[in-house]
Amino acid sequence: MPAKFKRALTWMVLLIASVITVPAHAADEDWQEAEAPPPPSWRKEGLIVIELPIRTSLIFGVDPSTLTIGPDWVVRYVMVAYNPTGSVNAMYEGLRCDTGEFKTYARASEPGHWNMVAAPVWRELDNTQSATRHALALARQGACESHGIGARTVAELIRRLKNPRQDP
Secondary structure: OOHHHHHHHHHHHHHHHHHHHOOOOOOOOOOOOOOOOOOOOOOOOOOEEEOOOOOOOOEEEEOHHHOEEOOOOOEEEEEEEEOOOOOEEEEEEEEEOOOOEEEEEEEEOOOOOEEEOOOOOOEEOOOOOOOOHHHHHHHHHHHEEOOEEOOOOHHHHHHHHHOOOOOO
């Protein structure tokens, strides 16, 4: 096989591989966020505990009944944080795996009483900032895989979160 043909074939294989590995919903300048549904109802019972890498007195968990995967490839969920003394806070959030960002849409201290965030913004997941650690832990526990959502369905996403991968 001539060297010129080998080089062309190699470039074609690399080009095809790069197209296959980039998800169709990858971050790009044309991306538009879909309108977030209203905050869902949530419960403290039955949460999927999210393991934080840093010790904290709060326990974080996702209410599996609130998990959704939007048409914009945003994973939306209610994250509940509580401590042994009984105080509870919930955040209705969105997670963009392709860009490593999350957004808080609303907060609540009891079910059914949401306070909407006036102007929610996408923030970078950052382990050095306590306000973003829970979302980063959710992404690492299985919500995200590389630069995409870790599952194609909500049921699969719940399974992954309940059985975190060994090498987050």
